[in-house]
Amino acid sequence: MNILAVAIADCMGFILLIALLVSSRVRRAKRDLELKIFTYITILTMVSCVVDFFSFYSDGKPGKLWHFINVFANTFCFMSNPVFISCWCLYEDIKLYNSKARVKRIYTKAFIPAVIMVIVAFLNIFFPIIFYIDEANVYHRLNANYAFYVVDLGYLVMSIVILICYEKRYGKAKFFPLYLMMGPIVLGTGIQAMFYGVSLIWVSLAIGLTAIYMSLQNEFSYLDTLTGLYNRAYLDYQMDNFLKDKNAVIGAIMIDVDYFKSINDTLGHSAGDEALVDVARVIILSKPDKAIATRFAGDEFIVLVNNTSHYEMQNIIRNIREELKIFNENEGRHYKLSLSLGYAIYDVAKDDRDGFFRRMDDNMYEEKKLKHS
Known part of the structure; x- marks a missing residue:
């Protein structure tokens, strides 16, 4: 010894x-x-x-x-x-x-x-x-x-x-x-x-x-400390990884919380934080295991999916809407959550990252305009 x-x-x-x-x-x-x-x-x-x-x-x-x-x-x-x-x-x-x-x-x-x-x-x-x-x-x-x-x-x-x-x-x-x-x-x-x-x-x-x-x-x-989802830095990191594969089919869904300012102004910022956590929960329960849920900024979220298709992306959106309906019917919050969603598929031949996110954002705002019109 x-x-x-x-x-x-x-x-x-x-x-x-x-x-x-x-x-x-x-x-x-x-x-x-x-x-x-x-x-x-x-x-x-x-x-x-x-x-x-x-x-x-x-x-x-x-x-x-x-x-x-x-x-x-x-x-x-x-x-x-x-x-x-x-x-x-x-x-x-x-x-x-x-x-x-x-x-x-x-x-x-x-x-x-x-x-x-x-x-x-x-x-x-x-x-x-x-x-x-x-x-x-x-x-x-x-x-x-x-x-x-x-x-x-x-x-x-x-x-x-x-x-x-x-x-x-x-x-x-x-x-x-x-x-x-x-x-x-x-x-x-x-x-x-x-x-x-x-x-x-x-x-x-x-x-x-x-x-x-x-x-x-x-x-x-x-990690985003409030919602427990990944943050924008991780979204960028995974996008870099996915784009290394020239044959990758990358899809993403932009999710925006409707009337979020009203929740904050009427019920207070703690209720606003609670609403963001609730949205994160809805997304987690709706997405497939391979999808990456991130809090993009403020009241905006992005679900990133590799090796996907239009059918799968539409199915994820459908799942989110169904889970949102269940949440609003059962949770008994002082607010009702409403989400605007838009998705895009990355076009390797035409897209760069900014263009990809812009198309996704535009598609989301098209839905938001319909709600406000």
Whole structure:
């Protein structure tokens, strides 16, 4: 055991996570459930980096205090390990699906292995089956400690399955490259399992969390904070990607909220914000999975669709109108939402981006004129 190497690894993990917590303070102010869970996971890993160091530093030191620290530190690390990996699956699930009903249905059972491992780690203090500390205060691991690696592997597989099922149903998950998280964890855990006296689990978790957070920053910069839809910057980014394919058939729908100024003036800006959120919800419920819903500016929204057709675009508009009707009939707001819509298909031979958006905008205003005439 090289205590200096352990200290460097755990210190690096601790510093990475401190930087992560400091840089994420603005996002955490939103108090979203997914951000809370991510923060708790980060704090747990940060504390574990410190405790892990003391588990190695106290090993072999004489005295009752060092013996207590050795037992406590190793017990804590074994208890926190399944908590981390199970909570990671929970975070991933909420991040991708955003469904509390799904969480309740799945995780009342999915947490059972983690809870069992936590209980086993605690009972190990009295009935050693995972590790024991001898009279010289030296740590010895027992064969049952490999059960924790098996449980970790099970949750890692679950994490992969969650992502695969999501992408099979909804398409590729944007800004959530799971391999950035999985790579360091699998490597660090595997090395520590094979080589006694090596401490890499917690620093590998810290690296994985930091990599994921850095990727999620891209999402934060591309999201409209009010509606949760993508913003204009992301619309431009995706248009650039789509236009790289010279054979792409790109369609877009411009959506404008009718009488929005009246809602603001009559009911106040909070009602106006609520109306924009409601429009975003209507769009999300109406669009196909491959379509990208964005808040373009103010009370204007754009739905961007690649590899599309006139029939599909007209069908999306029809779905939006039907969903809007359902909303107005059932939600009981102090206002009735009304939307003007117009779409265009990008003509590679004739269009540039400005012309494409202008045609779409003109088509939307043709409908708006009919409403006001």
